[in-house]
Amino acid sequence: MGRLVVVSNRVADPRKPGAGGLAVALADALQSSGGLWFGWSGKVVDEGSGGQLRTQRAGPVTLATVDLARADHDAYYLGYSNGVLWPVFHYRLDLADFDAGDIDGYRRVNRLFAHKLQPLLKPDDVIWVHDYHLIPLAAELRAMGCTQRMGFFLHIPLPPRTILAAIPQHHWLMRSLMMYDLVGFQTRLDVEHFSAYVVHEDSGERCDDHEFRVHGRSVRARDFPIGIDVDEFQALGREPEARETFRTMKEQYAQRQLLVGVDRLDYSKGMPQRIRAFRRLLEHYPENRRVATLIQVAAPSREDVEAYADLRLEMETLCGAVNGDYGELDWMPVRYMRRAVPRRRLPGLYAASSVALVTPLRDGMNLVAKEYVAAQDPVNPGVLVLSRFAGAAEAMTDALIVNPYDTDGTAEVIQQALRMPLEERRARHERLMAGLRARDVHWWAREFLAALQH
Numbered sequence: 001m002g003r004l005v006v007v008s009n010r011v012a013d014p015r016k017p018g019a020g021g022l023a024v025a026l027a028d029a030l031q032s033s034g035g036l037w038f039g040w041s042g043k044v045v046d047e048g049s050g051g052q053l054r055t056q057r058a059g060p061v062t063l064a065t066v067d068l069a070r071a072d073h074d075a076y077y078l079g080y081s082n083g084v085l086w087p088v089f090h091y092r093l094d095l096a097d098f099d100a101g102d103i104d105g106y107r108r109v110n111r112l113f114a115h116k117l118q119p120l121l122k123p124d125d126v127i128w129v130h131d132y133h134l135i136p137l138a139a140e141l142r143a144m145g146c147t148q149r150m151g152f153f154l155h156i157p158l159p160p161r162t163i164l165a166a167i168p169q170h171h172w173l174m175r176s177l178m179m180y181d182l183v184g185f186q187t188r189l190d191v192e193h194f195s196a197y198v199v200h201e202d203s204g205e206r207c208d209d210h211e212f213r214v215h216g217r218s219v220r221a222r223d224f225p226i227g228i229d230v231d232e233f234q235a236l237g238r239e240p241e242a243r244e245t246f247r248t249m250k251e252q253y254a255q256r257q258l259l260v261g262v263d264r265l266d267y268s269k270g271m272p273q274r275i276r277a278f279r280r281l282l283e284h285y286p287e288n289r290r291v292a293t294l295i296q297v298a299a300p301s302r303e304d305v306e307a308y309a310d311l312r313l314e315m316e317t318l319c320g321a322v323n324g325d326y327g328e329l330d331w332m333p334v335r336y337m338r339r340a341v342p343r344r345r346l347p348g349l350y351a352a353s354s355v356a357l358v359t360p361l362r363d364g365m366n367l368v369a370k371e372y373v374a375a376q377d378p379v380n381p382g383v384l385v386l387s388r389f390a391g392a393a394e395a396m397t398d399a400l401i402v403n404p405y406d407t408d409g410t411a412e413v414i415q416q417a418l419r420m421p422l423e424e425r426r427a428r429h430e431r432l433m434a435g436l437r438a439r440d441v442h443w444w445a446r447e448f449l450a451a452l453q454h
């Protein structure tokens with residue numbers, strides 16, 4: 001295979017530990033072939049100083065990053081990517097701001113990326129673009145004469161065509177997507193939504209399971225569910241920081257049963273619904289009072305987007321109310337932290353918790369669900385409560401599956417998780433682990449790249 005070129009909005013140094021699931025995945029693919037990783041530097045600079053390209057070596061990988069001027073960042077990242085595409089792709093038309101006029105900034109940054117990337121490309125490079133920020137990148141590169149193989153992976157869900165069609169520029173956006181040779185999705189459901197769009201909105205045709213003809217081009221689309229690096233995550237759990245976190249939690253909560261939620265503070269993650277379900281658990285099953293404690297980590301995210309600020313207030317009100325109504329001198333039902341926990345501490349927190357609540361209203365995959373399972377002691381594992389609306393639920397059928405909109409139903413399932421006999425916990429954990437190992441992050445990168453080269 002030719003050199004691998006990865007393009008994503010965020011770029012991380014693959015030599016640094018704990019860079020996150022996606023970074024570990026891409027680093028692995030890049031490390032074996034050597035290659036180039038291109039994207040935003042993470043820096044927002046004054047008008048006029050944007051667009052500066054910097055390259056640096058990180059082992060066999062070259063990192064090439066571009067600074068963004070304030071106006072470009074605000075329109076491309078906050079405005080169109082996270083104010084239009086993110087809510088609509090997560091089925092939240094009510095939260096999308098279609099009038100902001102940010103589409104120009106989105107196009108401008110994709111064009112800027114194409115212009116900065118093109119001189120770095122070689123004719124036999126294989127280009128792998130990631131996520132909704134960069135859908136039009138292939139079209140921009142092709143317009144500049146690039147003929148390399150180009151693949152795209154969407155990390156978030158693709159909604160049904162009737163929802164997608166609410167985006168005023170949906171025809172342009174989906175036409176841009178068809179300029180890739182291969183489009184990867186997290187789940188089979190996303191592929192079905194893609195297919196329905198191509199056939200009914202774009203007068204295209206589905207030739208077989210994965211092959212489509214539209215606008216005179218062939219494009220392939222398939223599900224490639226992303227996994228985690230199980231060995232890497234388990235090794236992290238044996239490091240001093242994770243062990244110390246485990247010990248501290250076990251000591252502090254020796255008389256309690258811990259439940260854990262770890263999410264970015266994002267409306268797609270269903271945190272308010274989760275707090276309500278936990279409250280219902282305390283109401284309906286009073287034996288959990290003074291016993292069950294929910295630790296909810298909420299990592300700040302995209303704070304300049306209005307819907308995220310509203311969510312922050314809602315969470316503070318809900319958590320305050322549960323603690324005010326049910327808390328005792330020596331027990332608080334919810335420990336809510338609006339702060340990220342370093343990834344190297346997470347295996348300890350997961351291992352100390354009897355139950356994980358992963359209950360998004362809609363999620364591309366959700367790697368926390370997989371990390372929680374990987375961190376469990378197989379002799380005495382905890383139980384995963386998982387939303388049917390997370391991409392992870394398509395394969396993790398041995399989790400306890402819930403509908404997060406159903407407060408009573410979720411409370412009942414949490415009770416079932418807290419009371420699950422050891423034998424059943426072990427059996428479910430064993431099957432979940434087999435699934436994680438069979439389709440880990442290395443499998444994901446290998447499968448996608450093999451398909452891209454056919």
Ligand SMILES: O=P(O)(O)OC[C@H]1O[C@H](O[C@H]2O[C@H](CO)[C@@H](O)[C@H](O)[C@H]2O)[C@H](O)[C@@H](O)[C@@H]1O
Nearest residue numbers: 010021022131155156226301363364365366367
């Ligand atoms: O870059 P940010 O704006 O800070 O957001 C963080 C990432 O969030 C999204 O993650 C998605 O990818 C995960 C891995 O495939 C998946 O498990 C999860 O369900 C998705 O929400 C986003 O898609 C990334 O681009 C962001 O970097």
Ligand SMILES: O=c1ccn([C@@H]2O[C@H](COP(=O)(O)OP(=O)(O)O)[C@@H](O)[C@H]2O)c(=O)[nH]1
Nearest residue numbers: 020021263264299340341342343366367368
């Ligand atoms: O405080 C936090 C919260 C999350 N994460 C990591 O961020 C990733 C979140 O990925 P996921 O797929 O669950 O959701 P996303 O945030 O990408 O939508 C996981 O690897 C988590 O371990 C972390 O390190 N610290």
